[in-house]
Amino acid sequence: MLGLVVAPNYQGQGIAGRLLNYFENLAKNQHRHGVTLTCRESLISFYEKYGYRNEGVSESCHGGIKWYKPC
Template identity: 55%
Template sequence: MIKIRSAEITDLPALVAIEQLCFSKEEAAMSDALEKRIHRIPDSFFVAEMDGVIVGLINGPVIESNFITDDLFADIKANPVSGGHQSILGLAVSPHFQKRGIASALLVQLEKEARANKRETITLTCKENLISFYESQGYLNKGVSNSEHGGVTWYNMSKKF
């Protein structure tokens, strides 16, 4: 059974390991970035557990703009109480646990929080191979992103409530 809960600082080693398994060295969030996110955006940083083992994560700050900008990967501010756009900077599931609905469960949890806090949309960027997954979750492809994060092409995906 999948358990979704808020991230805690003691989760940091497992979160770093999942980031490194799921993203290239240039794309993965480093330990210090994840630590800042745990402290500054606890209301939008969740982990998935199976049998007490952390198998996935989702996180991102609430932003004013419709789409993610690269500065967010370095500078995270606390979320406003309500309004804004919920971003997703990271959604990752350990490769051994993929294709079991964990990413979908993490998205549902973040969307529930975003709705409760009256966010306008949820916004993220993804690589081309993941567009169909996000479309299956109700996100719309808004075209190529201006992001140069990790030196790859990203696509803006957005979901309105």
């Protein structure tokens, strides 16, 4: 999956968290070993609320943006 975005008028309702949980469960049901993601610095705290931890700046340079590696 390339991105997870909730429309502005629906933000703050827990939708992103439910989507994240859905995709984590989907990965588990497919016997995946884990989930790897990158995010913008402003979203690190969001992922930390769901148990991810920041591993620093990612080597990814997609879109010319600095990405971080919560895992």
